[in-house]
Amino acid sequence: MTEPTDECQECTSARSVSRRRFLQAIGVTGAAVAAPSMFSAQAAFAAGPHRGPVLVVISLRGGMDGLSLVPPVGDPNYAKLRPSIAVPQRTAIPTDDPRFGLHPALAPLRPLWDSKRLSFVHAVASADTSRSHFNATAELERSAPGTNVHSGWLDRVLRVNGRNATFEAVALGTGGRPGHLVGESDVLTMRSLSSFTLAGPDTLCPAMAKALRALHSDPKAPQTSSAVATLTALDTVGTINAQRAKAGAPATAYPANSALGAALADAAALIRADVGLAALAVEIGGWDMHIALGNAGEGQFAALAGQVAAAIAAFAADLGKDFDRVNVVTMSEFGRRAGQNGSGGVDHGHGNAMLLAGGGLVGGKVHGRWPGLAKDDLDQGDLAATTDYRDVLAEFLVRRAGLGQNAVSVVFPNYKPRPVGAFRRPTA
Amino acid sequence: MRSSRPTKQHRLERGAKQARAAAPDRSSEKFALHLLRRTTFGITPDLRADVADAGGALAWLEQQFDPESIDDGTCSGALAAWPFATTDPQVNHATMGAGNATSMEDLVRATLARQIWSRRQLFEVMVDFWSNHLNITCPSGTVWATKAWDDIHVVRANALGRFEDMLQASVTSPAMLLYLNNAQSRGDAVNENYARELLELHTVGLGAGYQHRDIVNAARALSGLSVWDRSDKAAALSLGTFRYRAEWHYVGPVSVLGWSHPNGDAAGGVEVARSLIAYLARHPSTAERIARKLAVRFVRDHPSAALVRRLARVYLDSDTEIVPVLRALFTSDEFANAVGAKVRRPAEVVIAGWRALGAQPIPGWLNRNNAVAQLRWTLSEMGNAPLGWPLPDGYPDVAAAWKGAGLTLTAWNAHLTAATHRLNNGVLWPDLATHLLDGAVPTSWDGLVDTLTARLLPGQRVSPAHRAAFLAFLADAAGAADPGALRPQDLKALLPVLVALVLDSPYWSVR
Numbered sequence: 047m048t049e050p051t052d053e054c055q056e057c058t059s060a061r062s063v064s065r066r067r068f069l070q071a072i073g074v075t076g077a078a079v080a081a082p083s084m085f086s087a088q089a090a091f092a093a094g095p096h097r098g099p100v101l102v103v104i105s106l107r108g109g110m111d112g113l114s115l116v117p118p119v120g121d122p123n124y125a126k127l128r129p130s131i132a133v134p135q136r137t138a139i140p141t142d143d144p145r146f147g148l149h150p151a152l153a154p155l156r157p158l159w160d161s162k163r164l165s166f167v168h169a170v171a172s173a174d175t176s177r178s179h180f181n182a183t184a185e186l187e188r189s190a191p192g193t194n195v196h197s198g199w200l201d202r203v204l205r206v207n208g209r210n211a212t213f214e215a216v217a218l219g220t221g222g223r224p225g226h227l228v229g230e231s232d233v234l235t236m237r238s239l240s241s242f243t244l245a246g247p248d249t250l251c252p253a254m255a256k257a258l259r260a261l262h263s264d265p266k267a268p269q270t271s272s273a274v275a276t277l278t279a280l281d282t283v284g285t286i287n288a289q290r291a292k293a294g295a296p297a298t299a300y301p302a303n304s305a306l307g308a309a310l311a312d313a314a315a316l317i318r319a320d321v322g323l324a325a326l327a328v329e330i331g332g333w334d335m336h337i338a339l340g341n342a343g344e345g346q347f348a349a350l351a352g353q354v355a356a357a358i359a360a361f362a363a364d365l366g367k368d369f370d371r372v373n374v375v376t377m378s379e380f381g382r383r384a385g386q387n388g389s390g391g392v393d394h395g396h397g398n399a400m401l402l403a404g405g406g407l408v409g410g411k412v413h414g415r416w417p418g419l420a421k422d423d424l425d426q427g428d429l430a431a432t433t434d435y436r437d438v439l440a441e442f443l444v445r446r447a448g449l450g451q452n453a454v455s456v457v458f459p460n461y462k463p464r465p466v467g468a469f470r471r472p473t474a
Numbered sequence: 475m476r477s478s479r480p481t482k483q484h485r486l487e488r489g490a491k492q493a494r495a496a497a498p499d500r501s502s503e504k505f506a507l508h509l510l511r512r513t514t515f516g517i518t519p520d521l522r523a524d525v526a527d528a529g530g531a532l533a534w535l536e537q538q539f540d541p542e543s544i545d546d547g548t549c550s551g552a553l554a555a556w557p558f559a560t561t562d563p564q565v566n567h568a569t570m571g572a573g574n575a576t577s578m579e580d581l582v583r584a585t586l587a588r589q590i591w592s593r594r595q596l597f598e599v600m601v602d603f604w605s606n607h608l609n610i611t612c613p614s615g616t617v618w619a620t621k622a623w624d625d626i627h628v629v630r631a632n633a634l635g636r637f638e639d640m641l642q643a644s645v646t647s648p649a650m651l652l653y654l655n656n657a658q659s660r661g662d663a664v665n666e667n668y669a670r671e672l673l674e675l676h677t678v679g680l681g682a683g684y685q686h687r688d689i690v691n692a693a694r695a696l697s698g699l700s701v702w703d704r705s706d707k708a709a710a711l712s713l714g715t716f717r718y719r720a721e722w723h724y725v726g727p728v729s730v731l732g733w734s735h736p737n738g739d740a741a742g743g744v745e746v747a748r749s750l751i752a753y754l755a756r757h758p759s760t761a762e763r764i765a766r767k768l769a770v771r772f773v774r775d776h777p778s779a780a781l782v783r784r785l786a787r788v789y790l791d792s793d794t795e796i797v798p799v800l801r802a803l804f805t806s807d808e809f810a811n812a813v814g815a816k817v818r819r820p821a822e823v824v825i826a827g828w829r830a831l832g833a834q835p836i837p838g839w840l841n842r843n844n845a846v847a848q849l850r851w852t853l854s855e856m857g858n859a860p861l862g863w864p865l866p867d868g869y870p871d872v873a874a875a876w877k878g879a880g881l882t883l884t885a886w887n888a889h890l891t892a893a894t895h896r897l898n899n900g901v902l903w904p905d906l907a908t909h910l911l912d913g914a915v916p917t918s919w920d921g922l923v924d925t926l927t928a929r930l931l932p933g934q935r936v937s938p939a940h941r942a943a944f945l946a947f948l949a950d951a952a953g954a955a956d957p958g959a960l961r962p963q964d965l966k967a968l969l970p971v972l973v974a975l976v977l978d979s980p981y982w983s984v985r
Binding site for chain 2: 176178179181184188194196212217220222223225228230232233234235236237242244245246247249250252253254256257258260261262263264267268269270271272273275276278279280
């Protein structure tokens with residue numbers, strides 16, 4: 047592989063970023079990205095323990111309505127725009143900020159709010175304005191508008207970390223690799239801890255595992271690192287599963303029949319097991335509420351938001367003190383229109399709200415510049431976006447994960463993040 | 475079988491150095507198996523019989539270059555389960571609500587069924603190649619009604635034809651125009667998305683030296699190429715089909731990478747776009763890019779510059795015809811000397827297992843959610859369902875791109891599922907011993923391992939250590955200290971797992 051000679055000062059000095067990884071992340075090397083020399087099997091075995099926070103990205107698929115999650119009850123236009131689906135001020139959870147309440151379904155999160163381990167950012171969006179689920183999701187997860195970078199932003203985070211540990215990044219729930227993680231970092235994907243087992247007859251699995259280890263012992267074979275990582279993960283997950291079975295039902299009540307609750311219960315088990323986790327991706331669909339969104343105590347939104355709130359509250363309670371080394375962020379491809387439609391729902395829009403939970407937060411606060419809902423303040427009928435998702439994520443990367451600005455510029459190419467003030471500056 | 479040579483992979487690493495080895499014997503069994511691994515979704519006894527019937531590997535290849543000449547009745551019968559895999563946009567609009575995924579899902583399943591069962595294997599491999607080259611993520615929102623049309627009229631119509639024809643079809647494909655936003659592009663404020671991907675991915679590539687102004691000019695040349703939608707008064711008969719909107723076409727001189735056009739009036743916009751496409755299809759950078767991609771697909775992850783140059787020359791000399799390029803590729807020394815140098819993508823790993831184990835569609839079975847549909851979700855979990863790559867650049871086809879722990883476990887479990895015949899809705903699995911051992915009860919356990927590996931891994935030498943690992947598994951599983959002490963009645967329980975382990979082995983990953 048020939049490397050270009052136009053050295054960029056910023057890139058070469060980037061913390062934890064080798065030049066190759068940088069070029070790879072920004073797509074300069076094109077087809078050469080996949081040069082095997084960069085992906086020696088050795089790398090997979092050489093990871094040190096992860097010391098930073100665990101980022102838990104919850105994708106709210108379908109376009110979550112931020113104006114219901116964090117209703118701007120102090121804005122007189124809010125009720126006017128949504129005559130039958132605005133969250134009434136009297137039922138919203140107060141926030142000390144007269145402009146905003148919280149949806150009453152978020153009541154389970156009240157203790158986190160009070161202990162400053164929960165906050166929101168309002169009027170946040172990606173650069174994509176297509177209002178297409180697919181385009182907006184693709185752009186949000188890529189987070190590299192106007193560039194030729196074809197990977198997911200979280201994949202680039204892992205690549206600047208450069209550790210390649212088996213459990214560094216885990217995608218839970220779907221089994222597939224979510225768009226945030228599209229790329230060439232090593233990611234462990236699983237539907238659940240309990241299903242992460244060899245599907246052979248129980249009595250034969252130990253002999254199978256032994257055979258698989260013997261079959262995948264050549265470090266030069268291209269599939270060895272994945273196979274060894276899989277066998278290692280099977281061992282680790284087997285131990286975790288056995289411990290959970292021994293411990294019986296958890297004291298924490300995760301919401302029943304909730305895929306998100308189940309995924310976060312697994313996430314908590316992985317975090318407690320200290321397996322070197324840096325990033326976890328989970329998702330919950332069902333936010334495409336064109337009809338019957340509801341307002342406060344009932345309707346689709348209350349049910350789904352309540353499920354998210356109960357799952358995060360249980361996750362925090364389950365982790366206890368360990369929750370402080372976690373950061374939950376929610377992301378959704380777009381917000382909904384400011385005004386309701388004829389069916390008691392809202393169509394695809396743009397500006398949204400983002401939930402942040404965990405340690406190191408400037409908590410108990412709704413962050414972001416509020417653009418207002420007056421006719422002229424709207425962006426083609428949508429809540430205008432005043433904060434880019436990348437601003438919030440970059441602040442997490444710098445203040446919580448300790449990445450340098452140069453590494454951040456690899457994660458978000460051609461973008462200069464603006465301060466949000468959602469994360470505390472590191473004290474040490 | 476009892477070779478003490480280094481493992482296959484060790485030898486593969488040295489493949490490039492051996493490229494100048496003795497002239498390959500293309501009439502050999504070794505060459506035939508190599509060709510079959512590269513040009514199909516997995517070797518089957520029927521496929522080997524087809525090669526023999528054709529009179530050898532290269533004669534079989536010529537048959538494959540003419541897919542219409544090959545009877546494909548079994549596969550066609552299976553496809554009846556997914557009628558919307560081939561429906562036009564108007565039909566989809568008339569029969570389903572906007573965004574309905576039925577046609578896209580039917581297409582994904584039908585594509586998978588063809589990969590498993592079509593006897594036109596090289597054609598399906600090339601359909602897969604071009605579907606990735608001109609990737610339109612399926613399912614994805616904007617193409618719900620139009621992707622099936624693209625599959626038929628862009629990719630399948632030209633998969634073994636001329637690249638220029640395919641690209642010309644693509645530039646008026648409603649799915650492509652919607653997927654890359656050209657359908658909304660207006661001359662006074664062009665949407666550059668399609669133009670950018672046309673240059674970067676579909677034709678000349680990033681290294682061709684184009685500037686932003688070239689992208690803008692390409693977008694201008696393409697502006698007005700759009701799709702009939704519900705807001706169009708005359709849409710009833712043409713909903714979801716190509717529409718040229720002259721009023722959205724940019725008028726004025728345009729130039730892209732040495733091509734230019736006066737573009738003097740809005741009426742001629744389609745011809746301007748066609749002229750640009752004809753130019754780009756024959757651009758030397760496009761020739762090199764297509765040649766390189768084909769060499770990466772069929773030869774090795776890092777093909778020699780000489781081979782790429784030679785194939786690019788054939789491409790240009792044959793006026794963008796694909797078959798002459800493939801013929802040159804498959805008869806090259808570089809190809810013959812690259813045995814085992816490619817790694818299968820996850821979907822191929824699992825599909826090849828279905829083929830090797832003899833899965834057959836049950837005639838007349840019309841259940842849309844049959845075993846193939848279930849397999850489709852398994853491949854999704856592996857991030858490799860047909861047509862499913864979430865970005866415009868298509869699935870990567872190099873070994874380094876397909877690492878991942880969960881993915882590997884999903885493959886191992888898919889092999890167990892296949893070998894234990896657990897997915898049988900609409901699919902018939904022959905008895906393993908009958909199909910893989912010709913019904914003969916092995917007289918010894920090492921005989922079983924040797925027969926099985928010879929059948930599943932034809933032409934590949936299993937190392938002594940790996941052979942020992944299979945035998946140790948049998949001994950462990952039956953609780954016997956000595957594999958020779960296993961009882962014949964253990965066969966029923968152990969054979970499916972042993973078969974799965976052979977499919978889990980590194981040999982199976984080799985394309």
